[in-house]
Amino acid sequence: xxxxxxxxxxxxxxxxxxxxxxxxxxxxxxxxxxxxxxxxxxxxxxxxxxxxxxxxxxxxxxxxxxxxxxxxxxxxxxxxxxxxxxxxxxxxxxxxxxxxxxxxxxxxxxxxxxxxxxxxxxxxxxxxxxxxxxxxxxxxxxxxxxxxxxxxxxxxxxxxxxxxxxxxxxxxxxxxxxxxxxxxxxxxxxxxxxxxxxxxxxxxxxxxxxxxxxxxxxxxxxxxxxxxxxxxxxxxxxxxxxxxxxxxxxxxxxxxxxxxxxxxxxxxxxxxxxxxxxxxxxxxxxxxxxxxxxxxxxxxxxxxxxxxxxxxxxxxxxxxxxxxxxxxxxxxxxxxxxxxxxxxxxxxxxxxxxxxxxxxxxxxxxxxxxxxxxxxxxxxxxxxxxxxxxxxxxxxxxxxxxxxxxxxxxxxxxxxxxxxxxxxxxxxxxxxxxxxxxxxxxxxxxxxxxxxxxxxxxxxxxxxxxxxxxxxxxxxxxxxxxxxxxxxxxxxxxxxxxxxxxxxxxxxxxxxxxxxxxxxxxxxxxxxxxxxxxxxxxxxxxxxxxxxxxxxxxxxxxxxxxxxxxxxxxxxxxxxxxxxxxxxxxxxxxxxxxxxxxxxxxxxxxxxxxxxxxxxxxxxxxxxxxxxxxxxxxxxxxxxxxxxxxxxxxxxxxxxxxxxxxxxxxxxxxxxxxxxxxxxxxxxxxxxxxxxxxxxxxxxxxxxxxxxxxxxxxxxxxxxxxxxxxxxxxxxxxxxxxxxxxxxxxxxxxxxxxxxxxxxx
Amino acid sequence: xxxxxxxxxxxxxxxxxxxxxxxxxxxxxxxxxxxxxxxxxxxxxxxxxxxxxx
Numbered sequence: 001x002x003x004x005x006x007x008x009x010x011x012x013x014x015x016x017x018x019x020x021x022x023x024x025x026x027x028x029x030x031x032x033x034x035x036x037x038x039x040x041x042x043x044x045x046x047x048x049x050x051x052x053x054x055x056x057x058x059x060x061x062x063x064x065x066x067x068x069x070x071x072x073x074x075x076x077x078x079x080x081x082x083x084x085x086x087x088x089x090x091x092x093x094x095x096x097x098x099x100x101x102x103x104x105x106x107x108x109x110x111x112x113x114x115x116x117x118x119x120x121x122x123x124x125x126x127x128x129x130x131x132x133x134x135x136x137x138x139x140x141x142x143x144x145x146x147x148x149x150x151x152x153x154x155x156x157x158x159x160x161x162x163x164x165x166x167x168x169x170x171x172x173x174x175x176x177x178x179x180x181x182x183x184x185x186x187x188x189x190x191x192x193x194x195x196x197x198x199x200x201x202x203x204x205x206x207x208x209x210x211x212x213x214x215x216x217x218x219x220x221x222x223x224x225x226x227x228x229x230x231x232x233x234x235x236x237x238x239x240x241x242x243x244x245x246x247x248x249x250x251x252x253x254x255x256x257x258x259x260x261x262x263x264x265x266x267x268x269x270x271x272x273x274x275x276x277x278x279x280x281x282x283x284x285x286x287x288x289x290x291x292x293x294x295x296x297x298x299x300x301x302x303x304x305x306x307x308x309x310x311x312x313x314x315x316x317x318x319x320x321x322x323x324x325x326x327x328x329x330x331x332x333x334x335x336x337x338x339x340x341x342x343x344x345x346x347x348x349x350x351x352x353x354x355x356x357x358x359x360x361x362x363x364x365x366x367x368x369x370x371x372x373x374x375x376x377x378x379x380x381x382x383x384x385x386x387x388x389x390x391x392x393x394x395x396x397x398x399x400x401x402x403x404x405x406x407x408x409x410x411x412x413x414x415x416x417x418x419x420x421x422x423x424x425x426x427x428x429x430x431x432x433x434x435x436x437x438x439x440x441x442x443x444x445x446x447x448x449x450x451x452x453x454x455x456x457x458x459x460x461x462x463x464x465x466x467x468x469x470x471x472x473x474x475x476x477x478x479x480x481x482x483x484x485x486x487x488x489x490x491x492x493x494x495x496x497x498x499x500x501x502x503x504x505x506x507x508x509x510x511x512x513x514x515x516x517x518x519x520x521x522x523x524x525x526x527x528x529x530x531x532x533x534x535x536x537x538x539x540x541x542x543x544x545x546x547x548x549x550x551x552x553x554x555x556x557x558x559x560x561x562x563x564x565x566x567x568x569x570x571x572x573x574x575x576x577x578x579x580x581x582x583x584x585x586x587x588x589x590x591x592x593x594x595x596x597x598x599x600x601x602x603x604x605x606x607x608x609x610x611x612x613x614x615x616x617x618x619x620x621x622x623x624x625x626x627x628x629x630x631x632x633x634x635x636x637x638x639x640x641x642x643x644x645x646x647x648x649x650x651x652x653x654x655x656x657x658x659x660x661x662x663x664x665x666x667x668x669x670x671x672x673x674x675x676x677x678x679x680x681x682x683x684x685x686x687x688x689x690x691x692x693x694x695x696x697x698x699x700x701x702x703x704x705x706x707x708x709x710x711x712x713x714x715x716x717x718x719x720x721x722x723x724x725x726x727x728x729x730x731x732x733x734x735x736x737x738x739x740x741x742x743x744x745x746x747x748x749x750x751x752x753x754x755x756x757x758x759x760x761x
Numbered sequence: 762x763x764x765x766x767x768x769x770x771x772x773x774x775x776x777x778x779x780x781x782x783x784x785x786x787x788x789x790x791x792x793x794x795x796x797x798x799x800x801x802x803x804x805x806x807x808x809x810x811x812x813x814x815x
Binding site: 056059060063064066067070074077081207208209210211246247250251254255257258261262265402406407408409410411412413414415416 | 763765766769772773776777779780781783784786787788790791794795799800801802803805806
């Protein structure tokens with residue numbers, strides 16, 4: 001049941017095991033990688049690369065870089081499939097070459113992610129300020145443009161450092177939605193470009209001269225824009241959280257390259273053909289705007305909305321990538337502190353926020369310093385150079401691990417054509433790194449200085465103090481998929497006060513379902529994104545008490561298991577636990593109050609919408625006798641399950657269930673009796689248990705609320721409306737649940753939705 | 762047409778095709794490995810030679 005480096009807490013009869021919440025799907029981790037890649041490179045890269053290599057050079061730069069990046073992605077994919085644990089290059093280097101190289105990998109990773117963060121902050125500032133300039137707002141303020149840009153970069157970086165300090169981060173579904181939005185927006189720009197070229201083939205003349213400054217300039221632009229393909233590292237970091245990591249991590253890394261290369265080539269093409277009648281060659285005109293060249297070209301392509309579309313896309317892309325790089329960099333420095341390769345202060349966790357605030361402070365210092373003092377070109381070049389160094393090392397690691405430990409590791413992916421891809425990547429990346437000196441001599445000072453300072457720190461500090469942690473590289477085992485003979489109930493417990501009532505209600509379901517019922521009680525322990533899940537055992541196990549309370553009622557009678565589950569987000573953790581445990585029914589409590597912006601709460605709302613099993617949410621259900629149970633009825637998809645739940649919850653001796661339907665005046669009422677005649681035999685309960693009741697009223701909510709006063713328990717089916725609609729428009733079941741003063745159970749019957757895209761992936 | 766353009770188009774098409782082919786090839790390898798079960802390098806290579814793997 002439990003996975004990985006687990007802890008077991010023994011009570012008198014049972015063990016509470018711990019497990020990590022694996023809830024990131026293939027789509028989500030792919031989008032994490034895509035989001036990191038699209039963060040800035042393409043927006044800054046098009047104009048600057050155009051200036052150096054010309055129109056053909058930009059297209060070739062992205063296409064050829066994709067091949068090199070794919071070679072490196074295959075190395076990451078192979079290593080991640082063999083070592084699917086958070087840590088990425090830091091872990092790979094430790095296994096392949098030992099502690100010293102591992103320190104350098106972690107040291108470079110910290111700086112590379114931090115400098116990438118600076119680049120995203122600068123990109124955000126460039127495009128936002130440029131848009132405000134077009135509106136005339138910046139000129140009116142009277143400030144110097146460069147100062148405004150630097151100020152905006154510092155402000156946005158400071159904001160996301162604060163967000164990370166608070167422990168919040170945009171991962172999972174929201175991150176996926178943002179990244180999908182950016183990708184769709186860029187794909188739209190690419191399609192408009194292609195359509196424009198077809199409609200007006202004369203624009204293809206913008207490709208001449210194809211390479212005005214010669215072929216050798218390609219090496220400079222390839223090195224400069226290489227940062228646009230960094231994203232595998234963040235996917236590798238998801239090793240502890242991805243579902244089926246040996247299969248999904250390699251796929252996500254490779255798919256992310258496939259998605260971005262076509263996006264980049266498409267938007268670069270659109271930028272080139274977008275320019276017309278500007279009195280000079282297009283590539284000179286776009287190049288003259290430098291980092292803003294892409295935005296200017298798209299404004300020409302789509303005069304009415306190009307500028308705002310690009311600005312919005314850049315804002316979403318750069319901020320989500322900035323957030324991801326800050327927590328990725330913080331994790332890297334936290335790991336170095338934890339292993340005492342850097343001072344222990346780097347691993348201090350904030351007592352309330354649980355975030356590594358000292359690691360975040362130093363990371364924030366790097367992000368803001370680089371964004372403040374280095375010109376944009378040098379920031380981008382420094383970020384590219386650090387990733388080139390890092391990927392260079394990972395390509396060596398994959399060769400070394402295969403040669404020396406190939407038969408000891410368990411591979412979920414082995415790259416084709418080995419060892420050609422890693423050797424080719426090493427040679428080309430070394431060349432690109434050398435050629436970067438032509439783009440940014442400063443990058444050639446910053447990058448090597450950081451690496452050399454790392455070597456010095458390791459030699460004189462870390463080597464003597466580092467903890468022996470080789471044995472900590474334990475791959476978290478996959479949760480074995482349980483066999484399915486029993487009716488399985490998952491009870492999600494949050495606090496001890498709620499444990500006994502939930503256990504009692506669970507007991508009623510168990511009685512109804514018979515002896516072949518299995519119960520899994522689970523408590524979610526949220527861990528901030530900035531801390532690896534493998535470190536989660538540091539947190540206090542407040543839920544242990546709740547589990548023990550539930551055990552007292554349930555364990556002696558039924559097959560019982562209990563788990564503390566570490567997760568990033570409680571709702572996602574519960575949903576994935578229900579899926580992994582193949583639960584038939586999920587039972588959880590709701591305290592009756594909600595956060596602003598949610599129908600029932602930030603945990604209950606997503607669980608009701610996305611859980612793939614039956615769900616029953618209990619509000620104020622104590623140890624009462626349910627003689628009279630009310631089921632408001634509207635004939636929705638949850639009606640049958642609501643009636644089944646009512647038949648289980650009602651007092652078996654003399655209890656009655658009233659099925660209540662309110663119709664607006666002039667509208668036909670639903671035939672409850674016909675429905676009950678059909679459903680009672682299916683539920684194997686006497687028809688006489690149910691009574692129907694009708695009312696005609698314009699105010700359905702008020703009428704039902706008035707009716708609830710006469711009952712011991714109300715059972716209502718959740719709405720089918722999606723979350724967004726619920727939050728904006730409100731829906732009757734959720735409003736009723738909030739206002740009902742009586743004990744209430746909200747139920748939702750299971751559903752299965754799987755898109756075509758997910759099936760192919 | 763400029764020779765550079767012809768070479769450029771050929772290189773771009775080759776690069777994009779390489780990415781697509783390697784992606785599909787890698788996906789196939791992953792699916793084949795997981796159709797049995799992940800294993801050591803020796804086991805996977807043996808499967809490949811026997812024609813059961815990638």
